[in-house]
Amino acid sequence: MANLATKPYVIGIDMGGTNTAFGIVDARGNVIASDSIKTGKHSDINDYIDELYTEITRIIVANDAVDKINGIGIGAPNANYYTGIIEDGVNLPWPTPIPLAELITEKFGIPCVITNDANAAAIGEMTYGVARGMKDFIMITLGTGVGSGIVINGQMVYGHDGFAGELGHVVMKRNNGRMCGCGRTGCLEAYCSATGVARTAREFLDIRTDESKLRELDADKITSKDVYDCAVAGDKLAKEIFEYTGTILGEALADFTTFSSPEAFVLFGGLTKSGDLIMKPVRDAFEKNVMKVFKGKVKILISELKESDAAVLGASALGWEVKE
Amino acid sequence: MANLATKPYVIGIDMGGTNTAFGIVDARGNVIASDSIKTGKHSDINDYIDELYTEITRIIVANDAVDKINGIGIGAPNANYYTGIIEDGVNLPWPTPIPLAELITEKFGIPCVITNDANAAAIGEMTYGVARGMKDFIMITLGTGVGSGIVINGQMVYGHDGFAGELGHVVMKRNNGRMCGCGRTGCLEAYCSATGVARTAREFLDIRTDESKLRELDADKITSKDVYDCAVAGDKLAKEIFEYTGTILGEALADFTTFSSPEAFVLFGGLTKSGDLIMKPVRDAFEKNVMKVFKGKVKILISELKESDAAVLGASALGWEVKE
Numbered sequence: 133m134a135n136l137a138t139k140p141y142v143i144g145i146d147m148g149g150t151n152t153a154f155g156i157v158d159a160r161g162n163v164i165a166s167d168s169i170k171t172g173k174h175s176d177i178n179d180y181i182d183e184l185y186t187e188i189t190r191i192i193v194a195n196d197a198v199d200k201i202n203g204i205g206i207g208a209p210n211a212n213y214y215t216g217i218i219e220d221g222v223n224l225p226w227p228t229p230i231p232l233a234e235l236i237t238e239k240f241g242i243p244c245v246i247t248n249d250a251n252a253a254a255i256g257e258m259t260y261g262v263a264r265g266m267k268d269f270i271m272i273t274l275g276t277g278v279g280s281g282i283v284i285n286g287q288m289v290y291g292h293d294g295f296a297g298e299l300g301h302v303v304m305k306r307n308n309g310r311m312c313g314c315g316r317t318g319c320l321e322a323y324c325s326a327t328g329v330a331r332t333a334r335e336f337l338d339i340r341t342d343e344s345k346l347r348e349l350d351a352d353k354i355t356s357k358d359v360y361d362c363a364v365a366g367d368k369l370a371k372e373i374f375e376y377t378g379t380i381l382g383e384a385l386a387d388f389t390t391f392s393s394p395e396a397f398v399l400f401g402g403l404t405k406s407g408d409l410i411m412k413p414v415r416d417a418f419e420k421n422v423m424k425v426f427k428g429k430v431k432i433l434i435s436e437l438k439e440s441d442a443a444v445l446g447a448s449a450l451g452w453e454v455k456e
Numbered sequence: 457m458a459n460l461a462t463k464p465y466v467i468g469i470d471m472g473g474t475n476t477a478f479g480i481v482d483a484r485g486n487v488i489a490s491d492s493i494k495t496g497k498h499s500d501i502n503d504y505i506d507e508l509y510t511e512i513t514r515i516i517v518a519n520d521a522v523d524k525i526n527g528i529g530i531g532a533p534n535a536n537y538y539t540g541i542i543e544d545g546v547n548l549p550w551p552t553p554i555p556l557a558e559l560i561t562e563k564f565g566i567p568c569v570i571t572n573d574a575n576a577a578a579i580g581e582m583t584y585g586v587a588r589g590m591k592d593f594i595m596i597t598l599g600t601g602v603g604s605g606i607v608i609n610g611q612m613v614y615g616h617d618g619f620a621g622e623l624g625h626v627v628m629k630r631n632n633g634r635m636c637g638c639g640r641t642g643c644l645e646a647y648c649s650a651t652g653v654a655r656t657a658r659e660f661l662d663i664r665t666d667e668s669k670l671r672e673l674d675a676d677k678i679t680s681k682d683v684y685d686c687a688v689a690g691d692k693l694a695k696e697i698f699e700y701t702g703t704i705l706g707e708a709l710a711d712f713t714t715f716s717s718p719e720a721f722v723l724f725g726g727l728t729k730s731g732d733l734i735m736k737p738v739r740d741a742f743e744k745n746v747m748k749v750f751k752g753k754v755k756i757l758i759s760e761l762k763e764s765d766a767a768v769l770g771a772s773a774l775g776w777e778v779k780e
Binding site: 293 | 710
């Protein structure tokens, strides 16, 4: 992509519910400079964009990059690639829809492309990460929620309306499924996100009687990190929570494979730091449940991008796609 | 596609477990001539190909189409577009793998492209049917099994190995699911194929006590057509069988939408002849289960291609893609 660009740098912006990280990136994926601001500091979106402009201009000037920015790419929740609009930003402090691409383009005088955060991660992985050279892969982001970015024939899948790739909301439990943030029940996200792991912990502690270090914690405040720490310390119940989580994720990936037969799944986000605790049950459940024709063929990889850079890198890769 | 072709006709071959239908098709999708042979008549694949050659040559000569055939397209079970091989043809009388594209190309002296039957149907729908002009749609074939062909960004999705689009084998019942022909349990195909409808009839008759005209039939021989006839005649249990079937299919389509956000699903095959008996529960369950962002956006259509021509037409469309 970079070879079609007319200028040497792009700006990547990762707009999260809490922080907005941004950076200047070169064509090789080096983050030349980066910083962040608090997303929720301003109650008016225009004030937020003013601060973003001030801070980004500061690092542009400091790095001698004035007039050298090819484009701005933004990964943001529910951001629509086609329309440039954030259509229903549940975790953002401003009313939606937000015509983000237009607001940024006007303020910066630099063309801007936006997409949702999981798609940005997939683009980053394809451009700079373990999916380099792959034409068919699926990115699964395991964070507060479960997101996905799907690449087929070397192209991002946006769907007819720009909202494709919501694999966190495939139904994994049709009966008595957990309530999901999307208003439906039984979604993958309700089980395999970091919050899903914490919910599983509370459920297991509630319905089971075996001892566990997790019982020493305030159940309402248990996090997936607590479950990880206990599992690493040998706690049997905590290990079973990861097995339960990984098994559901592996079953889901087996189903996803029937769709696009990807060369690989690339997992990204906090939960992947649990290593084999989560990856072994994922891989076992995948091979057990996938159709025979796909057995042994599909890689399940963990992203190797530094998490602090990955979101900015992914968003920045969109900056090479802009049309002047 | 047709405008890149150097010759005015293509041959389409639909290779089924029982019959092999074939025809000469022009660039507008007119079937100039067609006929069929019995797939299972020959125990040696070479004898089968000899008969196919004799019969197709006969209609080519009779229609003054010698040296006017651009290519041969074949839709066949488990046929791999990339390799030209039928890799595990469960319903065919010959040992697999079968290097079908190579055998046909050599025998006919005309380049041949193969794909699985559901992909062929999708290509036919995109080239000649209700999906003309659509860049994102999913074809679902409801026959003895449930097949699918997925089109994204105007391209067939073959996946990294050529086996993408096996949506009939997405798991819809994770606990106590029905045995499926693929060796796994709970697959969509085990519920929403014609045979799935017959199985549902037997289950309902077994576990329920309410009266039904279906009880007058030999339970082991009930077909989906019997269920249809009874439903049309007002039989309540038969109607409920369609509701049950359509509901599962609608739930499945809702999940598939999270993947590629298609403009439409195009349903094809015997079961769609049941009209609103099946389509109403499909559409109701779809709208009830789909994520809010997709509600009211996705069309669920029935193929308008004549079923007798559709498979041949779909396969033939591949004949425009061949490279000399």
